[in-house]
Amino acid sequence: MSQLERKTAGVPTLKRLPLYLRLLRKMKENGEEYASGTVVAKELGLDPIVVRKDLAITGAVGRPRLGFPMDEIIEAIEEFLGWTNTSDAFLVGVGSLGHALLGYQGFEQHGLRFAAAFDSDPDVIGKTVHGKTVLNIDQMPELAKRMHVRIGILTVTASVAQDVANAMIEGGIRAIWNFTPTTLDVPDHVILQREELASSLAVLSHRLLIESSRQP
Amino acid sequence: MSQLERKTAGVPTLKRLPLYLRLLRKMKENGEEYASGTVVAKELGLDPIVVRKDLAITGAVGRPRLGFPMDEIIEAIEEFLGWTNTSDAFLVGVGSLGHALLGYQGFEQHGLRFAAAFDSDPDVIGKTVHGKTVLNIDQMPELAKRMHVRIGILTVTASVAQDVANAMIEGGIRAIWNFTPTTLDVPDHVILQREELASSLAVLSHRLLIESSRQP
DNA sequence: CCCATAAAGATCTAATTGTATCGATTGACG
DNA sequence: CGTCAATCGATACAATTAGATCTTTATGGG
Structure with missing residues (x-):
């Protein structure tokens, strides 16, 4: 049943959901009972319509004039992202980036x-x-294999990235979060998430270039 | 908006360009004279049509049957991204993540x-x-101000992110690469690039959840 | 108890991105 | 030297997604 009702959201929506979650948790700490899409949008500088649509996809139902019940909406987002049950991950490559990721406490709040x-x-x-x-x-x-770990985090040097990825797959890992600048070759059933700093920098550089040429 | 011939590319295209660049540089090292969109696509597991369109936007011209002259296409991408002249950046917040970024040598290859x-x-x-x-x-x-630095990299703790961002803007910085989980409030003329690990993780988790419910 | 209002929810439109097709060009090969 | 094949480049098409409008609903105030 849960395999049918689960809607498949677009990437932009998925990327916004954690932002809502963080804000909502903060609002809950402040004692707020309800959260309307409008105030969430205002707080994050987004369009209210976008927020409403994003929240709608999680299956949460809001009440007119009040908004979404705080506990319900938080639960709905976590449920939708699969963050209710924390999943175990292996990190391979304890270089400086690996250090940084291991030290980031925020992950446990994200399942x-x-x-x-x-x-x-x-x-x-x-x-x-x-x-x-x-x-x-x-x-x-x-x-x-023994621990049934499904998520692997790759923070090794580029030259061994493919080998380590292969080893992960051999161990039954189903999703690889790739922080190396390598295009990995993996079977179809393995989910690949690339974290490419160069790509982000490209977007930044390009926007800076456009802006500069507009008003030098 | 035709005051400059520079085309404005979509974000997906921009994110792919560094991938091409890295591959092309490697091919050049191997002594290749020309690079066709087809082989680039095959190497990266992309659609050849996408690659052609991406390369076209940089203004490079290719030759039928041969492809793009290696030096020209590399130059064109670098030029398009503004990576020909390396720009200076300030990094603020030398925690573990700041360490990692400072240690990443690859940035200089990206201007x-x-x-x-x-x-x-x-x-x-x-x-x-x-x-x-x-x-x-x-x-x-x-x-x-004195060094005319235009790019600021934010790797501080969330609580002081906004203050540091304000200080950056005060110093005339025009683009902020934000690695903190904070929604910053900045003037319109300042470019904001958010690097949100939680967002990426959300995409990964969701895909894993979809896959799992499909074939448990 | 009714009305005004704010917010959710549904439907529709527009834009962006990816995909496909077709013709033109040029180097390679017989 | 002529034909072939591969590749670019342009144009057209389709799908997905963001954005906008309108309707419905329930709450709070009068």
Whole structure:
């Protein structure tokens, strides 16, 4: 049943949902009982219509004149994103970026927990980083299988990215969050999410260029 | 809006251009003289038509049967993105993420150079991180003005993000690359690029959820 | 108890992006 | 030297998604 009622949202909508969630949690802390799409939109500088449509897709129902009941709407978004049950993830590559991600506490609020961290460097293996002991990467596939970990986070150097990705897939990992500048080749059933800083920078640079040429 | 011949590309196109650029540079190193949209597409797993259209917008002209002359197409993309002349950027907030970004050497290949790094923590100020001495954040606006820095990279904690952004704007910075989970309020003329990990994670989680409900 | 109002919900329109098709061009090969 | 095939480039088409308008509903005030 849940496989039918689940709507498939567009990427822009999905990217906005965490913003709503963060704001709503803050509003709840302030003791607010209801949240209307209008105030959420105003707070985030978005169009109210967009917010309403985004919230609608989660299945939450609001009440006219009041808005959405706070607990309901938060629950609906979390449910929609699959953030109600935190899922375990393996992080591979404890370089500076890996360090940074391991140290970011916010992930647990988003349904993600670092079950373990791995590296291939003997100098790093055994060290404790932000409370996690770094394990040998050789153990990763086996552990992934045993713990049924579905999410892998790739923060290794580009040259070994494909090999590590293969190892992840061998371990049964179904989604890879790729922070390396590498185009990975994976089977169809594996979800690939690329986090490309260069792409973001490209958008920024281009916009800066356009702006500059408009009013130098 | 025809005061300049520069075309304004859509975001998806902009995000793909760095991928092309990286591949093309690699191909050039391998001694290739020409690059056809077809092989680029095949290498990156994209549709050849998309690649052709993307490359077309940069203004490069290709030759039938051969493709695009390597130097020309690389130059065209760099030019289009404004990566021919490296621009200086200030990084504010030398936490773990700031560390990671400062250590990423790839930026200089993308026309970005860290002119300086700043922090407010006395324990951090004066330290050298990846060759950059961390300066006091108080000096940032003044230095930005003097050095005509246009890009600011925000890697501070969420609570002070808005204040630091204001200081950046005061220093004349025109584009802010925001790595904090904060919705910043900035004047219209300031370009804001948000790097929201939670948003990416939302997309990943949702796709994983859809896939799981499809074939459990 | 009724009316005014604010907000949700549905429907429709427009824009953006991706996809397909077709012709033109040019280097390669027989 | 002529034909072929691959590739660019332009144009047209389709699908998805964002954005706008209108209607409905329920609440709070008079």
